[in-house]
Amino acid sequence: MLKPIESFLKNFKLGKKFTVLLLLIFFGGIVASGAALSSILNYNAQREVTSKTLMLMETMNSVRNYTNTQVNPELADRLDTEFLPESVPSYSAREVFEKFRANPFYSEFFYKEATLNPTNLRDKADSFETEIVERFQQSSNLKEVSGFRSTPSGDLFYTARPIIVTDATCLRCHSTVEAAPKSMIERYGTTNGFNWELNVPIGAQVMSVPASQVFKSARQSFVLIMGTVVGVFAIAILMVNLWLKQYVVRPLRQISTAAEAISMGDMDADFEYQSNDEVGSLAEAFRRMKMSLAIAMKRLDKYRLGRRNPESQ
Numbered sequence: 001m002l003k004p005i006e007s008f009l010k011n012f013k014l015g016k017k018f019t020v021l022l023l024l025i026f027f028g029g030i031v032a033s034g035a036a037l038s039s040i041l042n043y044n045a046q047r048e049v050t051s052k053t054l055m056l057m058e059t060m061n062s063v064r065n066y067t068n069t070q071v072n073p074e075l076a077d078r079l080d081t082e083f084l085p086e087s088v089p090s091y092s093a094r095e096v097f098e099k100f101r102a103n104p105f106y107s108e109f110f111y112k113e114a115t116l117n118p119t120n121l122r123d124k125a126d127s128f129e130t131e132i133v134e135r136f137q138q139s140s141n142l143k144e145v146s147g148f149r150s151t152p153s154g155d156l157f158y159t160a161r162p163i164i165v166t167d168a169t170c171l172r173c174h175s176t177v178e179a180a181p182k183s184m185i186e187r188y189g190t191t192n193g194f195n196w197e198l199n200v201p202i203g204a205q206v207m208s209v210p211a212s213q214v215f216k217s218a219r220q221s222f223v224l225i226m227g228t229v230v231g232v233f234a235i236a237i238l239m240v241n242l243w244l245k246q247y248v249v250r251p252l253r254q255i256s257t258a259a260e261a262i263s264m265g266d267m268d269a270d271f272e273y274q275s276n277d278e279v280g281s282l283a284e285a286f287r288r289m290k291m292s293l294a295i296a297m298k299r300l301d302k303y304r305l306g307r308r309n310p311e312s313q
Contacts, residue, residue: 029233030226030233034222034226037222037225041221041225042214045214045217045218045221048217049157049159053109053208057159057161057205061093064090066092067088067092068089071092081183083183083184093113097111108210108213109207110208111207112206113163114129114132114133114160114203114206115133116202117192118193119173120188125203128149129204129206132160133162133201133202133203133204137200137201142162143162144159144160145159154210154212156211157209157213158206159208162201163201163204163205164199164200165197165200165202166198171198174194174196175195177194180194252282255282262290267290267293267297270287270290
């Protein structure tokens, strides 16, 4: 595996070898950091959307509480003769949320009080929502779930919380058929919305948003951050190449040129580079080698001259 790479790099000059190495580090770093960053940004985007949905849920809970404690008592006397949907907390919450959706900022959000046995079949939990409610029923410590689900219209990111009947007055309409107001029976019949129990999850508040909205925010952040990282890496590679060319490649080329000239007999060639780094030490070593070579050449010339003129000794 390494031999083909070594053979490939063997024909490259030092500057190109460094460039290839930096590019490998660059692409490896981009791939690794990109994968990690994508995961982190997706998680953060999910947490941000979850935070928004929980805020909306708290708002809906406030509407429910207001309807149950303020509106319902005022209309209680009329329920025997006339059923008023405005007295139902879930109806009020649903209507208020539709007003929220008129705001473009919340238009992509969807809210449903998914109930296993609702009075109004509009609130009937589908198979996926039923599983969520059953999870809440099986685990009293489970207060919130979130994740992705597939629907015919596309993937959704959802957040759900249990709906638990904690006020006994709510059972007036949902305990037994006999106890329910006649006006409600006339409107919805006797089949649905009964036998609810106190302190038992009967449904789930489900807030959802298209998954594309979650990933859109993550993608925008990813492009911005990775663009910055790529720019920084590119500038770093350029600066390193310039530095190598100035302080390594060019001095080594000068040393190589001078050494070649000296090897051809040009003793006037000099190693001009002076620095305290390793390249400077190499130039100094070549200068000492040149001096030693010059001394050795003089001694050799003197020895040859002595052999030719023995009578002058």
